[in-house]
Amino acid sequence: MTESAQRRLARRIAGEVVLSDDAGATLRKWRTDFDVSQTLLAEEVDVSSSVVSDYESGRRENPGIAVVRRFVEALLAIDAGRGGAHIRQYARVVSAGFESDIVLDLREYSRAVPLERFYDAAGATEMAAGDADHVNGHTVIDSIEAITRLSSEEFYRLYGESTDRALVFTEVTRGESPLVALRVLTPTPNAVVLHGIEPRSIWEHAPTLARRDGFSLAASTKNLADLLVDLRKLP
Missing domain, CATH: 1.10.260.40 (lambda repressor-like DNA-binding domains)
Incomplete structure (x- = not known):
């Protein structure tokens, strides 16, 4: 650096x-x-x-x-x-031009991490399978701040150096906004985690949209501080 x-x-x-x-x-x-x-x-x-x-x-x-x-x-x-x-x-967050209350973490991995291992670290349950079986990094985002404050161009920069990553949206109530916002991104991420919500409470159309756009969708209620610590342990 x-x-x-x-x-x-x-x-x-x-x-x-x-x-x-x-x-x-x-x-x-x-x-x-x-x-x-x-x-x-x-x-x-x-x-x-x-x-x-x-x-x-x-x-x-x-x-x-x-x-x-x-x-x-x-x-x-x-x-x-x-x-x-x-x-x-x-x-990385600063260089990408984001405030720390919008992007809570942004990392690139030294090697590809199997999606199953990533979900284990995130305490996530998969709701819809995607086209990829790995991620090369992750971005943890406050969904409310990101959706209300970021332009479409800034939203794309959430990918960091690689689109083969997982986007973790926090402060989720049902998941409509993140899933709709992702429809404007091309290409889509490999995986999306809706944090703070049980799988049964996710917007009923969310899995269908995820499958249509080819990314894996999961939900997690793991304590946010613990989630960040465990994701930072990935290579």
Whole structure:
């Protein structure tokens, strides 16, 4: 990953913290997303862990720009020391031009992953079979934010580097909107997962549309945080 991409990511995180109505909660979100403990972050910033806790809980006033910069640089330094997996993950989202509240995760795999294995990691139940038996990556999307805020061109960029991927739509109630939106995409993804909904509650026409367009359709009620962790373990 280039240095400029990492700096863009740093600015994105810092900007989100500074502009947030609850800077402490936003700091906590990014720290936990990077799998960094308060103790480890405090050591990297050279403060006590109670200082980190006080900022995150709001017991201290909102951190200034200098403090935010130290925290962000510390998160990136810790992750870089671990191999940079989270940096690469978020940099892909930033480079694709998406806000972090629209695209929750975007990954390319080092090799093709059998669809059955992907569904196992996602805790998903297949509702309709597709034409492909593998995926080369995934994108996890907040369906409401994506459908209301993205243009058709931006929607296509959800594919990342490969269309042979799975699109996971969260915040789904029945699945009409994601399935209708996918009708404008050519080619279609290999698989679509509707997250947060039981198979029996899916829009009755969804499996038919999936079969017509040739992609596998599945549903998952797995805890979102656990789903993201397990998908990031795929190669």
